Amino acid sequence: MTTAVLLIAHGSRRAAANHDLVIVADQLREQSDYSIIVPSYLELAEPSIPEGTRQCVDAGADHVLMMPYFLSAGSHVTRDLERFRNKASAEFKSVKFDLCPPLGLHPLMLQIVKDRLSEGGNS
Secondary structure, eight states: OOEEEEEEEOOOSOHHHHHHHHHHHHHHHHHSSOSEEEEEESSSSSSBHHHHHHHHHHTTOSEEEEEEOOSSOOHIIIIIHHHHHHHHHHHOTTSEEEEOOOSTTOTHHHHHHHHHHHTGGGO
């Protein structure tokens, strides 16, 4: 089975903000066993989620992990991304699509918050 990672961020009108996800995708590609890693955006940037999904499938994936680069399971994650998952499953019937949990309450998130707080006086 060839598993791809579809990283999904909200998207921004600011190119620099969108580029952060590209950097994460590049770093994940270098530091993991996933060879197919595609950044995508819910809105305001390209590639869109359907375009990113197609890139994963065209690259040979028969399993796609849809990874929300979101801090919480708000309506985008619980409703919108589930809708995209269902559409992808209907379009690509031979491919398995799994929606991963958002970053939010992962145990390492507290350490990230503490690190950023310690940087607060450095701006």
